[in-house]
Amino acid sequence: MTSLVCIDGELMEPAAARVPVFDRGFLYGDSVYEVVRTYLGVPFHLDRHLERLERSAAALELALPPRATLVAWLKSALRAAGNPESYARLIVTRGSGPITLDPTTADRPRTVLLVKALEPYPAWMYAQGIKVSVPAIRRNPRAALDPSVKSGNYLNNVLALGQARRAGFDDALLLDIRGRVTEGSSSNVFAVRGGSLLTPPLETGLLHGVTRALVLELAGQVGLQAHERELEVADLARADELWLTSTLREVLPVVRLDEATIGAGAPGPRYRAMAERLHAHALDWARAAAADFWREP
Numbered sequence: 001m002t003s004l005v006c007i008d009g010e011l012m013e014p015a016a017a018r019v020p021v022f023d024r025g026f027l028y029g030d031s032v033y034e035v036v037r038t039y040l041g042v043p044f045h046l047d048r049h050l051e052r053l054e055r056s057a058a059a060l061e062l063a064l065p066p067r068a069t070l071v072a073w074l075k076s077a078l079r080a081a082g083n084p085e086s087y088a089r090l091i092v093t094r095g096s097g098p099i100t101l102d103p104t105t106a107d108r109p110r111t112v113l114l115v116k117a118l119e120p121y122p123a124w125m126y127a128q129g130i131k132v133s134v135p136a137i138r139r140n141p142r143a144a145l146d147p148s149v150k151s152g153n154y155l156n157n158v159l160a161l162g163q164a165r166r167a168g169f170d171d172a173l174l175l176d177i178r179g180r181v182t183e184g185s186s187s188n189v190f191a192v193r194g195g196s197l198l199t200p201p202l203e204t205g206l207l208h209g210v211t212r213a214l215v216l217e218l219a220g221q222v223g224l225q226a227h228e229r230e231l232e233v234a235d236l237a238r239a240d241e242l243w244l245t246s247t248l249r250e251v252l253p254v255v256r257l258d259e260a261t262i263g264a265g266a267p268g269p270r271y272r273a274m275a276e277r278l279h280a281h282a283l284d285w286a287r288a289a290a291a292d293f294w295r296e297p
């Protein structure tokens with residue numbers, strides 16, 4: 001299993017990878033990023049991730065290298081690492097400069113690509129379901145730092161996860177400042193009630209998850225009616241099933257929310273149906289996309 005780093009197009013071993021301490025990503029979290037994973041060696045829905053990266057960068061007025069350049073660097077890193085399935089993290093910082101908040105003083109964007117073998121979440125989490133807590137810390141309001149921007153500034157999610165882990169839970173669910181459910185610390189959230197699949201609307205202030213969008217698209221195929229709806233903790237606590245979704249998790253069942261047991265306290269049948277459907281979609285997608293992705297430009 002090989003890990004590789006690519007900085008502005010130059011491939012290197014992780015131990016040799018260096019970013020200047022004056023980089024604004026390090027100093028201020030002044031950066032954007034994406035995490036993609038491969039199926040059958042092909043980065044899953046890469047276009048959707050790159051579109052989100054472009055939206056995040058535009059919101060921060062941060063210039064990105066051209067999309068074709070990012071894809072070429074990603075391909076060469078994946079090829080060189082040669083893992084059966086890969087995790088790739090694509091980070092673009094505003095670059096280096098003097099120590100001042102002023103973003104106009106940055107030199108030029110710096111792109112760092114981290115590629116390693118994909119490490120799936122532990123099997124027990126899917127077999128037994130996980131325990132999630134709602135810590136005191138809240139998600140940023142959209143008017144402060146819009147959570148739809150996937151930036152290097154993840155401190156409130158970091159603190160939320162820390163609070164949850166110290167209290168003995170596996171993950172954290174964040175509310176907005178009005179107490180409405182937003183999302184997990186690095187995932188989106190879904191509740192099943194009867195034949196309905198519920199998730200908070202984007203307007204609540206949350207990351208527009210690629211997996212979230214796919215689960216909404218696939219809901220009908222597993223007999224669920226999808227609704228984007230404002231939710232409170234009590235709505236989740238009385239759900240039949242609760243799931244977290246993300247690129248790396250796919251669909252992960254939640255069986256406890258603080259003191260509340262969700263449904264029967266075990267992963268439910270709707271979870272299994274959606275997890276299978278999503279996985280099958282990913283493999284079909286990868287088979288169809290492989291030739292196009294690897295074709296030389």
Ligand SMILES: Cc1ncc(COP(=O)(O)O)c(C=O)c1O
Nearest residue numbers: 186187188207209210211246247
């Ligand atoms: C805050 C947050 N919400 C949701 C997600 C899930 O997004 P995706 O399905 O695109 O991985 C992530 C992924 O990292 C995240 O960091």
